[in-house]
Amino acid sequence: MPETSGWNGRTPETDVIDYRAAEQLLAARDPRGAVKLLDEVVAAHPENTAARLLRARAFFAAAQLRSAELEFSLVLEREPDNAFAHFALARTYERQSRPDRAQRHFRLAAALDPKPEFLKAARFDS
Known part of the structure; x- marks a missing residue:
C-alpha cells in the first residue's frame, strides 16, 4: 500500500505530477484546468509557496483577479x-x-x- 500524504489518499508523487501538469496547462493557455489541479496540490500542501504562486498565475490568466490578488498576497506574506x-x-x-x-x-x-x-x-x- 503506498504511503499517502493526506486525507484524500494523494501521494507526494501525485502532487508533483499534478503540479507539472498544471504548468503545462498554463503554458497551453488552459488556466482553469491548471487551477483545478492546483487546488488539490495546495489543499495537500498549503505551505507550498511554489504551488500557490503557480495557482495565482493561473487565476490571473483566467481573469479571476480577486483570487489572484489573494494568492499573490499570501505568497508575499511568506516571501x-x-x-x-x-x-x-x-x-x-x-x-x-x-x-x-x-x-x-x-x-x-x-x-x-x-x-x-x-x-x-x-x-x-x-
Whole structure:
C-alpha cells in the first residue's frame, strides 16, 4: 500500500505530477484546468509557496483577479522579497483599475530585481 500524504489518499508523487501538469496547462493557455489541479496540490500542501504562486498565475490568466490578488498576497506574506510576486500583484491591481496599489508593487519589484520590464513598469522618473 503506498504511503499517502493526506486525507484524500494523494501521494507526494501525485502532487508533483499534478503540479507539472498544471504548468503545462498554463503554458497551453488552459488556466482553469491548471487551477483545478492546483487546488488539490495546495489543499495537500498549503505551505507550498511554489504551488500557490503557480495557482495565482493561473487565476490571473483566467481573469479571476480577486483570487489572484489573494494568492499573490499570501505568497508575499511568506516571501516579501519575491520580486515576481510583487510585479504580478501589481499587474493584478492594474487590471482591477487600482493604479496606486499597482504602482507601489511595481516599484517594490523593481527595487528587488532591476529587470528592464520591472523598471519600466515602476516608472521611477514620474
